[in-house]
Amino acid sequence: MSLIEVEDLRVAFPKAGVEAVRGVSLSIAPGECVAIVGESGSGKSVTARTLVGLTGPGATVTAGRFTVKGQDALRFGQRDWRRLRGRFAGLVLQDALLSLDPLRTVGDEIAEVLATHDVVSRADRKARVIELLDAVGVPEPEVRARQYAHQLSGGLRQRALIASAIAADPPLIIADEPTTALDVTVQAQILRLLAARRAEGTALLMISHDLAVVSSIADRVLVMKDGVIVEEGPTARVLSAPAHDYTRLLLAAVPSAASRGTRLSAIAGGVSLRAPLPERHVGHGAPVVEVSGLSAAYGTRKVVDDVSFEVYPGETVGIVGESGSGKTTVARLVLGLLEPVSGGVRLNGDPWSGVSERRRRSRRSGIQVISQNPLGSFDPRYTVGRLIAEPLSGSSSDRKARVIELLGRVGLAPDIAGRHPRRLSGGQRQRVAIARAIAPRPDVLVCDEPVSALDVSIQAQVLDLLAEIQAADGTALIFISHDLGVVHHISDRVLVMREGRVVEEGHVDEVFFIPKHDYTRELLGAVPKLAPAEP
Structure with a gap:
């Protein structure tokens, strides 16, 4: 019997005048x-949330049929759903830091x-918690169990969230973008963990915009x-020989070595031609x-160690590596937001690090940042x-006109300015x-995971936009990402960082196709592979 059956x-x-789901039918069998x-x-x-009674206040849910383990879910009250959540279905969300109680x-x-x-007696709970953390690959589980979410890395937080989701041994795990914010090696570990649960008979509902991840795990x-x-x-058929135009557009928007030099996003009319x-x-x-x-160091811990590179006008230099490898610290050093312990940064030939902020202020327009979470900035x-x-400088009318111009340049309507x-x-x-970053016409943009939180089609539009800005303005990019496909698509050269050091660098094709360092090979081996769509 299917764990969940939904029809229409x-x-x-x-209140919002929105019908978010319209006529969806699906079933999930044990182990699928x-x-x-x-x-x-x-x-x-x-x-996904509706399947566990978490649609939210003000929502209306109807269906021709909606059963959970053979029971009519349309008759469930909140008490029924609370009994099911955890015991029947564990929920793993994208942002473990928000999901875990601080x-x-x-x-x-x-x-x-x-x-x-x-699940177990009070006396046995502590031991069971340690067992669960150990089962999901958390090192030193006794120590980690006493820590708070903010004291753990992103990968450890996600593992802890999975441990919580499987604590009651539910037959179903609902994973909503569980690997989106993780680097490729930690992502591979989480996928192996979920696959192991499937091998034990647990069903998995995976929500993801990463088609390569989907192809590696879904039936x-x-x-x-x-x-x-x-x-x-079947996953292999849909992702290799899609029948619908929209599926073909999603696949065409996936960045890779093959997409270098071409547009990823659809043109007017919803057609992707991979135009130059x-x-x-x-x-x-x-x-x-x-x-x-x-x-550079934080306290006594050195986090960046003897890093050297140059970036030329119009060039894109990618920086990749695991969480904690020093990528973002390098970005902070280049931006002048952190002072180095040794070495230095020069911007347009003049010293940038080791000088006062007062001396830097008049030159800050030359280097701007695009972060992963713009709302937080x-x-x-x-x-x-x-x-x-x-x-911007100038009169009020000049600044207003420039804002409208910039909004148009990034594909936004003028009325967005008032929102x-x-x-x-x-x-x-x-x-x-x-738009804000290019407003002062900078020579270089530091992009720190600028597309990691975006779905594949929006990511495609943003990457195309950055390419257009580079071509028009000659802007250089320092592009930091854990997505090696994105880096291969957009970069000219790439630096591979591990434990604060650059272990390999060179033209992106040479590094990714003929890696010399074991760590680079490890990173590339952890990337989920998406079979190319048939023509």
């Missing part, structure tokens, strides 16, 4: 992995599931668009950024127009961040 599921939010893919707003997460230790978080569902895939399933079938990107000139004279012998009180205008960032989608916010 519809989920609406009447079903994946749902699609853009942000396609209805993936709403569908006021409780990881051990207490897992123990709550054991107590709520009376069947459902493709959603605008609340409707537009295509479904505008020609970009890379200068070979004086570098815009020079990094020499750079080292924006003043929530400011409108979009004020955010973009902040680094606040929290009312924009993730893709819109990232476009605002780019």
